[in-house]
Amino acid sequence: MSERGLRISNLQAGVEGNAILKGIDLEVLPGSVHALMGPNGSGKSTLAFSMAGHPSYHVTAGSVTLDGEELIGLAPDKRAKSGLFLSFQYPAAIPGVSVANFIRTARQAVRPDDLTPAKFRALIFEKLDTLDMDAAFLSRYVNDGFSGGEKKRLEMLQLAMLAPKYAVLDETDSGLDVDALKAVGKSVNALRESESGKEIGFLIITHYPRILQHIAADHVHIMMDGRIVKSGGPELANVIERDGYDKIREEVAASVG
Amino acid sequence: MSVSRLGAVRGFSKASLDALLAHAGEGSILAAARYNALARYEELPVRSAVRGGRGWKYDLAKLDLSEIAPFAPGPDAEIDLESLSPAARRAGVTIERFSRARESHRLAFDRAFGMALDSRDDKFASLALAFQNHGTFIDVPAGVVVEEPIVVGYEARETALFPYTLVALGAGARATVTERLASTSGDAFVCGLSELVLAERAHLTYVVEQRLSSAARSIVTRRALLAANAELDVALAELGAKHTVSRLRALEDAPGARTGVVAVFFSDGDQHVDIETETIHAAGNTSSETIVRSAGTGHGQGRYLGNIKILPNAHGANASLRDDALLLSAGAHIDSIPALEIAANDVKAFHGATVGAISDEELFYAESRGIERAQAERMIALGFFEPAVSRFPGESVRDAIRATLEDKIAPRAVELV
Numbered sequence: 001m002s003e004r005g006l007r008i009s010n011l012q013a014g015v016e017g018n019a020i021l022k023g024i025d026l027e028v029l030p031g032s033v034h035a036l037m038g039p040n041g042s043g044k045s046t047l048a049f050s051m052a053g054h055p056s057y058h059v060t061a062g063s064v065t066l067d068g069e070e071l072i073g074l075a076p077d078k079r080a081k082s083g084l085f086l087s088f089q090y091p092a093a094i095p096g097v098s099v100a101n102f103i104r105t106a107r108q109a110v111r112p113d114d115l116t117p118a119k120f121r122a123l124i125f126e127k128l129d130t131l132d133m134d135a136a137f138l139s140r141y142v143n144d145g146f147s148g149g150e151k152k153r154l155e156m157l158q159l160a161m162l163a164p165k166y167a168v169l170d171e172t173d174s175g176l177d178v179d180a181l182k183a184v185g186k187s188v189n190a191l192r193e194s195e196s197g198k199e200i201g202f203l204i205i206t207h208y209p210r211i212l213q214h215i216a217a218d219h220v221h222i223m224m225d226g227r228i229v230k231s232g233g234p235e236l237a238n239v240i241e242r243d244g245y246d247k248i249r250e251e252v253a254a255s256v257g
Numbered sequence: 258m259s260v261s262r263l264g265a266v267r268g269f270s271k272a273s274l275d276a277l278l279a280h281a282g283e284g285s286i287l288a289a290a291r292y293n294a295l296a297r298y299e300e301l302p303v304r305s306a307v308r309g310g311r312g313w314k315y316d317l318a319k320l321d322l323s324e325i326a327p328f329a330p331g332p333d334a335e336i337d338l339e340s341l342s343p344a345a346r347r348a349g350v351t352i353e354r355f356s357r358a359r360e361s362h363r364l365a366f367d368r369a370f371g372m373a374l375d376s377r378d379d380k381f382a383s384l385a386l387a388f389q390n391h392g393t394f395i396d397v398p399a400g401v402v403v404e405e406p407i408v409v410g411y412e413a414r415e416t417a418l419f420p421y422t423l424v425a426l427g428a429g430a431r432a433t434v435t436e437r438l439a440s441t442s443g444d445a446f447v448c449g450l451s452e453l454v455l456a457e458r459a460h461l462t463y464v465v466e467q468r469l470s471s472a473a474r475s476i477v478t479r480r481a482l483l484a485a486n487a488e489l490d491v492a493l494a495e496l497g498a499k500h501t502v503s504r505l506r507a508l509e510d511a512p513g514a515r516t517g518v519v520a521v522f523f524s525d526g527d528q529h530v531d532i533e534t535e536t537i538h539a540a541g542n543t544s545s546e547t548i549v550r551s552a553g554t555g556h557g558q559g560r561y562l563g564n565i566k567i568l569p570n571a572h573g574a575n576a577s578l579r580d581d582a583l584l585l586s587a588g589a590h591i592d593s594i595p596a597l598e599i600a601a602n603d604v605k606a607f608h609g610a611t612v613g614a615i616s617d618e619e620l621f622y623a624e625s626r627g628i629e630r631a632q633a634e635r636m637i638a639l640g641f642f643e644p645a646v647s648r649f650p651g652e653s654v655r656d657a658i659r660a661t662l663e664d665k666i667a668p669r670a671v672e673l674v
Contacts, residue, residue, distance in 0.1 A: 052621075052625050053624075053625075054621055055617065055621065056617075075624065075629070075630070076621060076624035076625050077624045077625075077626075077627050077628055077629045077630065077633075079625075080624070080625055080626055080627035081627050086625050088622065088625075091622065092616070092618040092619045092621075092622035093619075094619050094622065094623065094636075094637060094640055095640060095641070095643070095644065096637075096639070096640030096641055096642065096643030096644055097636055097637065097639075097640035097643070101636075102623075102626075102636075105628055105632070105636060106623075106626035106627055106628055109626070109627035109628050109629070109632075110626075110627040141640070141643075158626065162626065162627070
C-alpha cells in the first residue's frame with residue numbers, strides 16, 4: 001500500500017480537558033480535494049489545529065501521518081517542513097515584520113537555499129499577480145491592519161510560495177466578500193493547475209458550501225459533534241446548500257436509534 | 258599644574274573644580290556658571306526614584322563618586338569635522354570644541370548657552386555643567402540648511418567624561434546632529450548635558466546612539482527649547498552601559514512648535530536603563546508625539562517615565578505618548594509610567610502603553626510556516642522594535658541599531674577554544 005497521502009486515523013483530541021474530536025478518520029491523497037463541512041462547534045478548527053500542532057490542543061489518541069511520517073508529537077515547524085500547510089481562519093498579526101521578510105524566512109525554512117533572491121522576487125511577483133495583490137503588500141507588516149480579504153489573500157500567497165504537499169484551509173471563506181472568495185478560488189485552482197502544485201492534496205474546512213462553487217471538491221465529508229457522520233461526492237454539498245445541517249442531523253440520529 | 262598632579266584629583270568638590278579650571282583656562286563667565294552649578298549639585302537632593310524600591314539594582318541616591326577622577330589631561334572628544342561640507346562652512350555653520358567656542362564664536366555661544374536649562378534642573382545636570390570637560394558647540398545660522406548629518410562622537414576612557422553638546426539653530430535653519438557615546442573597556446563614568454536651542458521655524462533632528470561598554474555608567478540630561486513653529490525630532494538609542502539614566506525635556510515655549518521623540522532601549526544581562534522624557538506645551542497649537550519601544554531579557558531592568566504637560570494657555574495642543582515594552586525572559590522587568598498633566602480644555606492628548614511577552618498566537622503562526630521557535634522569537638522581537646527603529650533617520654543608522662538589537666536578542670555563543 002502506497003505511503004503517500006495525508007492520513008488521519010482515529011484522531012481524538014480536545015482542549016483543557018474537553019474532548020472535542022472523538023475519532024476522526026480521513027485520507028487525503030495527493031492531488032485530491034476534500035471538503036470537510038459542519039455546523040459551528042463540530043470540531044472543524046480543532047481538527048485543523050491538532051494537525052498543525054497548536055499547543056492548546058491535546059491529542060489523546062490516534063495519528064496523523066503525512067506520506068508515512070507521523071506528525072503527532074512533532075513541533076509545529078517540523079510538521080511544516082514535512083510538507084503540511086495550514087491556512088488560518090484568523091491569521092495572527094506580526095507587527096514590524098514585513099510580508100516579504102516573513103515569506104522569505106518561511107520559504108528558506110521549508111525549502112532551504114532553493115531560490116536565489118532574484119528568483120524569489122520573480123516568483124512572488126507572479127503569485128501576487130494571480131491574487132490581484134499590489135506589490136506594496138510586500139512591505140506591509142504581516143496582517144497588521146489588514147482587512148479580512150487581505151488576510152485571506154496573504155494566506156493564499158503563503159500557500160503559493162511555500163508549495164506544501166498538503167494544505168489544510170481552515171474556514172478560509174468565513175466572512176469574505178465575493179471578490180475575496182473568488183481570489184481564494186482562483187489562487188487554489190491556479191496552484192492545482194501548475195506543474196509544481198498539481199500534486200498538492202487539499203483539505204478544505206468550511207461551514208458554508210459557497211467556496212465549493214469556486215473550487216471543485218472530489219469528496220465531501222460532514223462533521224458533527226467531533227465525528228465524521230457522512231461522506232460522499234460533491235453532490236453532498238448541494239444537500240447542505242438546500243437543506244442545511246438539520247436534515248443530516250436527523251438522518252444520523254435516526255440511524256443511531 | 259603638572260599632568261601627574263591632575264590625575265591625583267578625585268571626587269567632585271570646589272577643590273577639584275579649581276584644579277580643572279586651572280588646567281582648562283576658561284574665561285570667567287563660564288567659570289562662574291560652573292561654580293553656580295557645583296553649588297546646586299551640592300544642595301540638590303537626588304530626585305527620588307519613583308517607586309524605585311522593589312529590587313532596583315542601581316539607586317542614584319547611593320552613587321559613590323568620591324573615587325572618580327573628574328578629568329584627565331587627555332585629548333578632547335572626537336568631533337567629526339569631515340562631515341561638514343565646504344558649502345556649509347561658507348554659509349557660516351560652526352562646529353567648535355566647547356573649550357574654544359566661546360573665544361572664537363562669543364556672540365553665538367552666549368546667545369545659546371544656558372538657554373534650555375533652568376533652575377528645575379537636577380543634581381546630575383548641574384554636575385555635568387560644573388565639570389564639563391569635553392564639549393561641542395554647533396551653530397547653524399538663520400536660513401541655512403545642512404543636508405549631511407553632523408556627527409559628534411564622545412569616547413569615554415578610564416576617568417569621568419562630561420560631554421556637553423550645545424546646538425543652536427537660527428530662524429528657519431535645518432540640520433541633523435548625531436551624538437555618539439562610546440567607551441573603550443573599563444569602568445567609565447559619563448555625566449553629560451545637551452542643550453538644543455531652536456529659533457523660530459528651525460528644524461533639528463537629533464540622534465543619540467549610546468553604546469557604552471558593559472561596565473560603564475551614564476547619566477545624561479538633554480534639554481531643548483523651541484521657539485515659534487520650530488520642530489525638533491529626537492531619536493534616542495540607549496543600548497549600552499550597565500546603568501543608564503537618560504533625561505530629555507523639550508519646552509515648546511511658543512505657538513506652533515512641534516516635538517517628535519522616538520526612543521529604543523533594551524535591558525539585557527544585568528543592565529539597568531532609566532529613561533525619562535518630558536514635553537511641555539507652554540503655548541497654543543503646539544504638538545508632540547512620543548514613541549518608546551523597549552525590551553528586557555536576562556535580568557535586565559528598565560523604567561520609562563513619559564511626561565506630557567499641557568499648560569493652561571496651550572490651547573489647541575495635540576500630544577500623544579505611546580510606550581510598549583516586551584519581556585523576553587522571566588527575570589526581566591520593565592516599568593512603564595506615563596504622566597499626563599493637562600490644564601487646558603480644548604486639547605487632544607492620547608496615551609497608550611503595553612508591557613507583555615511575545616504572544617503564543619504570533620509564535621504558533623510563525624512556527625506553522627516552518628520557522629523554528631528560536632528564530633521565530635528573534636524575528637518577532639526584532640519586528641517589535643521596527644515601528645520605532647524605522648523612525649531613526651538614515652538607513653545605515655537603522656541597520657546599525659537593528660544589528661545591536663539582534664545581538665541582544667540572541668547573544669552569540671561564546672566559542673570555547
